[in-house]
Amino acid sequence: xxxxxxxxxxxxxxxxxxxxxxxxxxxxxxxxxxxxxxxxxxxxxxxxxxxxxxxxxxxxxxxxxxxxxxxxxxxxxxxxxxxxxxxxxxxxxxxxxxxxxxxxxxxxxxxxxxxxxxxxxxxxxxxxxxxxxxxxxxxxxxxxxxxxxxxxxxxxxxxxxxxxxxxxxxxxxxxxxxxxxxxxxxxxxxxxxxxxxxxxxxxxxxxxxxxxxxxxxxxxxxxxxxxxxxxxxxxxxxxxxxxxxxxxxxxxxxxxxxxxxxxxxxxxxxxxxxxxxxxxxxxxxxxxxxxxxxxxxxxxxxxxxxxxxxxxxxxxxxxxxxxxxxxxxxxxxxxxxxxxxxxxxxxxxxxxxxxxxxxxxxxxxxxxxxxxxxxxxxxxxxxxxxxxxxxxxxxxxxxxxxxxxxxxxxxxxxxxxxxxxxxxxxxxxxxxxxxxxxxxxxxxxxxxxxxx
Amino acid sequence: xxxxxxxxxxxxxxxxxxxxxxxxxxxxxxxxxxxxxxxxxxxxxxxxxxxxxxxxxxxxxxxxxxxxxxxxxxxxxxxxxxxxxxxxxxxxxxxxxxxxxxxxxxxxxxxxxxxxxxxxxxxxxxxxxxxxxxxxxxxxxxxxxxxxxxxxxxxxxxxxxxxxxxxxxxxxxxxxxxxxxxxxxxxxxxxxxxxxxxxxxxxxxxxxxxxxxxxxxxxxxxxxxxxxxxxxxxxxxxxxxxxxxxxxxxxxxxxxxxxxxxxxxxxxxxxxxxxxxxxxxxxxxxxxxxxxxxxxxxxxxxxxxxxxxxxxxxxxxxxxxxxxxxxxxxxxxxxxxxxxxxxxxxxxxxxxxxxxxxxxxxxxxxxxxxxxxxxxxxxxxxxxxxxxxxxxxxxxxxxxxxxxxxxxxxxxxxxxxxxxxxxxxxxxxxxxxxxxxxxxxxxxxxxxxxxx
Numbered sequence: 001x002x003x004x005x006x007x008x009x010x011x012x013x014x015x016x017x018x019x020x021x022x023x024x025x026x027x028x029x030x031x032x033x034x035x036x037x038x039x040x041x042x043x044x045x046x047x048x049x050x051x052x053x054x055x056x057x058x059x060x061x062x063x064x065x066x067x068x069x070x071x072x073x074x075x076x077x078x079x080x081x082x083x084x085x086x087x088x089x090x091x092x093x094x095x096x097x098x099x100x101x102x103x104x105x106x107x108x109x110x111x112x113x114x115x116x117x118x119x120x121x122x123x124x125x126x127x128x129x130x131x132x133x134x135x136x137x138x139x140x141x142x143x144x145x146x147x148x149x150x151x152x153x154x155x156x157x158x159x160x161x162x163x164x165x166x167x168x169x170x171x172x173x174x175x176x177x178x179x180x181x182x183x184x185x186x187x188x189x190x191x192x193x194x195x196x197x198x199x200x201x202x203x204x205x206x207x208x209x210x211x212x213x214x215x216x217x218x219x220x221x222x223x224x225x226x227x228x229x230x231x232x233x234x235x236x237x238x239x240x241x242x243x244x245x246x247x248x249x250x251x252x253x254x255x256x257x258x259x260x261x262x263x264x265x266x267x268x269x270x271x272x273x274x275x276x277x278x279x280x281x282x283x284x285x286x287x288x289x290x291x292x293x294x295x296x297x298x299x300x301x302x303x304x305x306x307x308x309x310x311x312x313x314x315x316x317x318x319x320x321x322x323x324x325x326x327x328x329x330x331x332x333x334x335x336x337x338x339x340x341x342x343x344x345x346x347x348x349x350x351x352x353x354x355x356x357x358x359x360x361x362x363x364x365x366x367x368x369x370x371x372x373x374x375x376x377x378x379x380x381x382x383x384x385x386x387x388x389x390x391x392x393x394x395x396x397x398x399x400x401x402x403x404x405x406x407x408x409x410x411x412x413x414x415x416x417x418x419x420x421x422x423x424x425x426x427x428x429x430x431x432x433x434x435x436x437x438x439x440x441x442x443x444x445x446x447x448x449x450x451x452x
Numbered sequence: 453x454x455x456x457x458x459x460x461x462x463x464x465x466x467x468x469x470x471x472x473x474x475x476x477x478x479x480x481x482x483x484x485x486x487x488x489x490x491x492x493x494x495x496x497x498x499x500x501x502x503x504x505x506x507x508x509x510x511x512x513x514x515x516x517x518x519x520x521x522x523x524x525x526x527x528x529x530x531x532x533x534x535x536x537x538x539x540x541x542x543x544x545x546x547x548x549x550x551x552x553x554x555x556x557x558x559x560x561x562x563x564x565x566x567x568x569x570x571x572x573x574x575x576x577x578x579x580x581x582x583x584x585x586x587x588x589x590x591x592x593x594x595x596x597x598x599x600x601x602x603x604x605x606x607x608x609x610x611x612x613x614x615x616x617x618x619x620x621x622x623x624x625x626x627x628x629x630x631x632x633x634x635x636x637x638x639x640x641x642x643x644x645x646x647x648x649x650x651x652x653x654x655x656x657x658x659x660x661x662x663x664x665x666x667x668x669x670x671x672x673x674x675x676x677x678x679x680x681x682x683x684x685x686x687x688x689x690x691x692x693x694x695x696x697x698x699x700x701x702x703x704x705x706x707x708x709x710x711x712x713x714x715x716x717x718x719x720x721x722x723x724x725x726x727x728x729x730x731x732x733x734x735x736x737x738x739x740x741x742x743x744x745x746x747x748x749x750x751x752x753x754x755x756x757x758x759x760x761x762x763x764x765x766x767x768x769x770x771x772x773x774x775x776x777x778x779x780x781x782x783x784x785x786x787x788x789x790x791x792x793x794x795x796x797x798x799x800x801x802x803x804x805x806x807x808x809x810x811x812x813x814x815x816x817x818x819x820x821x822x823x824x825x826x827x828x829x830x831x832x833x834x835x836x837x838x839x840x841x842x843x844x845x846x847x848x849x850x851x852x853x854x855x856x857x858x859x860x861x862x863x864x865x866x867x868x869x870x871x872x873x874x875x876x877x878x879x880x881x882x883x884x885x886x887x888x889x890x891x892x893x894x895x896x897x898x899x900x901x902x903x904x
Contacts, residue, residue: 012485019482026478030471033464095827095835131823133836133852166820167853271806276827354723354806354891355899362900368618371583375547375728383547384585400585401619439806441896447807448814 040442043417044321044329045204052191052209052222056245057081057285060190061182062197065174068126068164073197075175076190077182078121078241079151080283086110086119086159087254089261091278098129098136099160100277102144106156111250119283120151120158121241122175123198125226129162129170130276139172146176150183161239161279163226164200195224198239201446202228202322208314212307214300217290219246221311223282227319228270240265240280240315246304247286248293255296256305257282264312267344267434269351270323271443282308320435325442328360330419330435337430342379346425347434349377357439360419365410367395374425385426390419492894495869496773496781497656504643504661504674508697509533509737512642513634514649517626520578520616527627528646529634530573530693531603532735537702538562538571538611539709543730550581550588551612552729554596558608563702571735572603572610574627575650575691577678581614581622582728591624598628602635613691613731615678616652647676650691653898654680654774660766664759666752669742671698673763675734679771680722692717692732692767698756699738700745707748708757709734716764719796719886721803722775723895734760772887777894780812782871782887789882794831798877799886801829809891812871817862819847826877837878842871 034040062076080086088107090100122143129136140160148155162170195205209222227238257280265280286292293300321329332350337343350356353373359366367388374381384399390413394402413419486492514528532538540559542552574595581588592612600607614622647657661674679690709732717732738744745752773781784802789795802808802825811818819840826833836851842865846854865871 016482016485019478019485023475023478023482026471026475030468030475033468033471091827093824093827094829094831094833095823095838128820131820131835131838131848131851133850135852166823167848273805273807273821273824273828276824353725354895355725358896358899361896364900368580368583369725371547371618372545372725372728375543375545376725377546379546381546383583386547386583396583396619398585399583400587439896441893443806444810444813444891444893444896447810448816 041203042322042326044326049192049195049205050207050209052207053211053220054188055220055222055243055285056287057084058243058283059186059188060194061185061187062190062193063178063182065124065178067124067171067174073193074126075122075124075178075182076194076197077147077179077186078194078283079183079186080119080243081285081287082118083116084119084283084285085115085248085250085253086281086283087250087257088279088281089257090280091275093276095131095276097162097277098132098140099162100279101137102140103159103161103279103281106159109156111254115157117157118151118153120147120153121160121281121283122147122158122179123161123239124170124175125198125200126164127162127168127170128164128166128277130166132167132169135169139170142172143175146179150179159281161277163198163239163277166276191222191224194241195226198224198226200226200228201324202226204322206315206318206322208311208318210307210311212303214246214290214303217288219288219290219304220244221307223311223315225315225319228322228324238275238278238319242280242282242308242311244282244284245287246284246293247288247290248284248304252293252296252301253282253284256301256308260305260309260312262344263432264309264316267347267432268316268320269348269434269436270320270326317435320437323437324446325440326437327440327442328417328419328438330360330421330437331433332421332423332436333431333433334423334425335431336424336426336428338380338428339430340432341430343430343432344434346374346377346379346381346423347432349373350423351434351436354439357436360414361438361440363411363414365390365395365407365414367410370421370423374423380427381425382427387424387426389422390414493655494774494778496778501644501647501657502659502661504659505663505672506640507672507674507695507737508739509536510695510735511638511640512646513637513639514642514645515630515634517576517630519576519623519626525645525649526578527574527576527630527634528649529599529631529638530646530735531638532571532695533737533739534570535568536571536735536737537567537700537705538733538735539702539706540731540733541709541713542732543727545728547583547728549614549729550584550592551614552731553589554592555611555613555731555733558611561608563706567609569609570603570605572599572605573612573693573733573735574599574610574631575613576622576627577650577652578616579614579620579622580616580618580729582618584619584621587621591622594624595627598631602631611733613729615650615691615729618728643674643676646693647678650676650678652678652680653776654678656774658767658770658774660763660770662759662763664755666698666742666755669740671740671742671756672696673759675763675767677767677771680774680776690727690730690771694734694760694763696734696736697739698736698745699740699742700736700756704745704748704753705734705736708753708760712757712761712764714796715884716761716768719799719884720768720772721800721886721888722772722778769887772889775889776898777892778889779892779894780869780871780890782812782873782889783885784873784875784888785883785885786875786877787883788876788878788880790832790880791882792884793882795882795884796886798826798829798831798833798875799884801825802875803886803888806891809888812866813890813892815863815866817842817847817859817866819862822873822875826875832879833877834879839876839878841874842866
């Protein structure tokens with residue numbers, strides 16, 4: 001390197017350092033101004049929370065208990081009429097939180113014999129009550145005892161869910177001292193408030209509902225969910241609470257729920273990470289004027305299942321739409337797999353690939369990374385029959401780029417906010433759709449700073 | 453909102469937009485200046501490429517063939533003396549590239565009978581020759597034919613590896629027209645040049661070597677690797693070429709290699725993504741003055757295995773150190789698992805968790821995310837015996853935060869560039885160490901822009 005070149009380079013290094021200092025200062029100023037204004041909201045947030053119908057036999061209330069957050073509600077109480085039944089499904093994590101263990105135990109006990117008393121649900125945000133040794137179970141016990149007293153039902157009839165920081169003891173007295181007041185303000189219109197009280201990094205509350213006709217009897221299904229990060233296929237709900245006035249046996253409700261989980265909440269992923277607290281509860285009050293659905297072969301079950309599935313899918317997709325840092329929403333449909341299970345696994349492998357997710361963030365029609373992800377899924381695929389489409393654009397077919405495809409077509413498609421990717425792996429008739437979002441700088445910002 | 457507040461907010465929105473425009477302009481100027489200077493280099497890059505010893509019977513050459521990159525070498529040719537043996541291990545991807553299929557087939561054919569002729573290896577960077585339909589196999593055939601001619605050996609004695617863009621046909625004539633010239637400049641000193649020619653997004657060439665004593669006979673093991681993104685546990689090599697002058701039977705060499713892969717290249721992950729082209733070849737020239745190792749019970753095999761393992765581990769960790777966007781290097785040791793296989797799976801689940809990796813990038817001692825990752829691994833763990841350490845700092849024990857731990861201790865530890873995390877899951881004696889890097893903004897930048 002001659003002297004002139006070396007001096008030139010030294011000057012550039014100095015210039016670059018100065019520019020980076022300016023950049024850091026500007027970024028700090030922008031962050032301060034943004035924080036002063038409002039927290040960023042997902043571009044996919046709906047204009048408003050849906051107007052959820054009341055469910056006969058369901059009352060809800062929420063309040064600010066100051067568990068961790070200041071100036072916002074963080075605890076909710078639900079009361080279900082005497083004789084209600086509850087079904088549920090939970091994270092399979094080996095390190096699941098104390099409230100999950102409690103719910104699993106109570107669900108099994110209540111399923112074993114008919115319930116004639118009221119049911120309750122207490123949820124707090126801000127603290128997950130997870131990985132806190134025996135303190136975890138003690139805190140659940142304290143809250144359940146106080147909630148049972150406030151609702152006038154055995155503590156064993158009350159369920160609990162907690163979401164937030166892992167590894168810090170839950171200050172249970174902050175929750176218990178609010179329960180009497182919450183019980184006094186229970187209302188059939190409490191769903192919106194409850195949906196807000198259970199949020200953590202969520203940027204919008206999530207609600208969905210439907211009314212379905214079961215042999216001339218209108219039956220309501222309504223509920224709400226929270227979830228934004230730590231969302232992955234192994235019961236990817238975070239927290240979901242669904243309510244219906246249907247009259248249905250606990251066993252039938254539990255079976256119906258289990259069958260629907262795979263194609264809804266287990267088919268979404270934000271970041272492949274699985275919470276220690278994922279909880280989905282469905283309570284049925286039995287207040288609808290119908291004969292009970294007591295049998296798996298009851299013809300009304302088909303319509304009920306479809307309606308419940310619609311509400312679950314709606315909420316699941318809302319969770320992806322609030323994925324941490326999401327700037328794009330992607331539905332990935334895999335066809336031609338050995339089975340629907342194999343199709344879902346291939347879909348989730350694509351949806352979880354950091355290289356696929358960053359390509360989507362960069363609006364890069366990089367279909368080679370989709371080929372890579374199909375290959376690593378561990379499921380059967382015929383490389384020489386593989387086809388890929390972006391929306392209606394055929395990208396690859398018979399194991400190579402499609403003759404009709406051009407990079408310009410793909411690049412234009414990738415500019416959309418909601419993408420639809422199709423992959424056929426050419427070995428069978430298995431089919432599944434999964435939903436995910438992209439991996440952006442904002443995800444890194446949220447998770448390198450937020451202490452969850 | 454009163455009028456004053458509303459006007460104030462409008463002014464702030466305007467101010468914010470102006471600041472963001474300034475930020476975007478500055479970022480573009482910085483990127484342009486950086487591009488003009490030099491590509492960013494991993495902070496973990498060694499000061500210089502190691503001085504690799506020659507391996508008797510091995511000759512190498514490299515050149516710029518212009519496959520995709522301009523102004524740098526992108527093709528290498530290796531010649532191994534007549535009578536050499538080759539062992540190898542490859543990606544298990546269902547969409548593996550044409551050169552991988554070729555190598556698998558040739559390895560099986562050559563293993564079936566003694567080889568008395570020269571062996572060759574051709575590697576190109578810039579194009580992976582993957583997912584290009586029948587063009588893929590045609591391109592391999594053309595290159596192998598030309599390489600066999602240039603080396604004076606059957607085309608079936610030549611191996612090939614390609615790395616780079618997926619889905620674009622390999623311009624094989626650009627490679628073939630260089631082979632005669634490469635054959636003429638083959639040299640025992642060609643390893644550094646070859647290590648550079650096979651790079652793609654790598655920021656430094658990777659080499660390692662050792663000389664071991666087998667019953668008084670010095671035996672050399674030397675080689676080089678490339679890999680930076682798309683690095684995951686399923687043969688996480690990208691490309692690795694190892695050479696030794698040991699006299700060893702092909703079957704024994706293949707067995708030794710297979711046993712070492714799990715604890716070296718299959719124990720690293722950058723981003724959980726698996727390449728369609730991962731290839732590891734070990735060639736043994738047999739030039740060392742020793743009786744052949746022809747039996748798995750040969751006592752010399754122990755020292756040979758240890759030496760080969762050291763070189764493989766060294767190269768594997770170099771790949772992590774060049775992980776795309778890496779600012780921290782992490783060794784995760786899992787103990788107390790049901791088996792070493794289970795320990796490795798738990799370790800890789802922690803190492804692949806985006807939430808763990810972003811916490812590390814943010815220097816956040818967020819051990820709750822490690823608990824979460826242990827839980828989702830699917831392997832047995834006792835929540836109430838789980839313990840975690842950062843270096844020598846006990847963070848958690850018996851299922852809860854350690855009484856001696858403080859956030860300040862953890863935060864200070866996380867500022868290091870090289871981290872050592874220990875996790876005991878309390879159910880058995882299985883143990884494994886895996887290596888990974890953090891997930892940074894730079895990873896997003898590289899992968900939202902670079903077309904791989």
